[in-house]
């Protein structure tokens with residue numbers, strides 16, 4: 001099947017963007033995997049699909065597939081590229097743009113300086129909705145909020161803060177992200193039995209109350225250069241742990257994201273994320289129809 005696509009990136013998290021506003025492509029999980037494959041296909045961390053509005057008051061539907069072909073609930077860096085795409089392609093003249101994601105809706109705005117600000121919605125801490133199974137574990141409460149000692153291979157346990165941004169995140173504090181056990185702990189945490197839907201694993205280094213460094217081993221992908229929802233989850237966790245102020249610059253390996261969250265007694269304020277969104281190239285490709 002010959003398809004047109006647009007290659008984009010937000011802080012180095014890269015995407016193949018597909019336009020289904022004039023009809024569905026009907027791609028399979030194997031075809032999404034092929035598109036994301038950096039050797040046999042185009043290459044991307046996620047595949048983003050633009051679909052027409054599913055309901056009044058919404059402008060588009062935003063569908064996300066990880067490189068492993070699985071559909072997921074949310075992608076923050078992808079949301080910024082989404083609004084850049086629909087604006088540059090003149091699919092809308094609205095700003096902000098309201099889009100439906102799997103678990104709700106979000107608002108995306110193009111800023112005058114060319115960056116993009118996304119209302120990422122409120123974080124979720126209810127373990128059943130992450131989902132996370134903390135049964136039988138005793139949380140560590142040395143800081144202002146709880147961290148759960150996730151049993152890993154050997155005698156190790158990873159003290160994780162658990163938060164959902166629509167998609168699940170486990171956030172660990174590390175002294176230096178460059179020395180963090182991302183390659184060894186990342187896969188163990190991603191597929192840990194206590195995260196029944198798997199999880200994105202964030203390694204957070206607090207530089208100051210307004211500056212952090214972050215690496216994320218993403219569910220369904222592996223380590224990416226940046227993770228937007230991971231940056232939101234890490235800052236929210238850092239604020240609840242009492243370590244961060246309400247507005248934080250997150251230094252990722254692919255660029256800087258600015259996250260703002262005003263914590264309240266109900267912890268239900270929306271998280272605002274600002275960062276770059278860039279079109280790299282346009283292309284056409286023949287996607288094999290006979291993939292296993």
Ligand SMILES: N[C@H](CCC[C@H](N)C(=O)O)C(=O)O
Nearest residue numbers: 075076077167219227228229
């Ligand atoms: N790997 C994530 C989806 C993409 C998130 C990330 N690329 C972002 O910018 O938020 C998951 O399985 O929940």
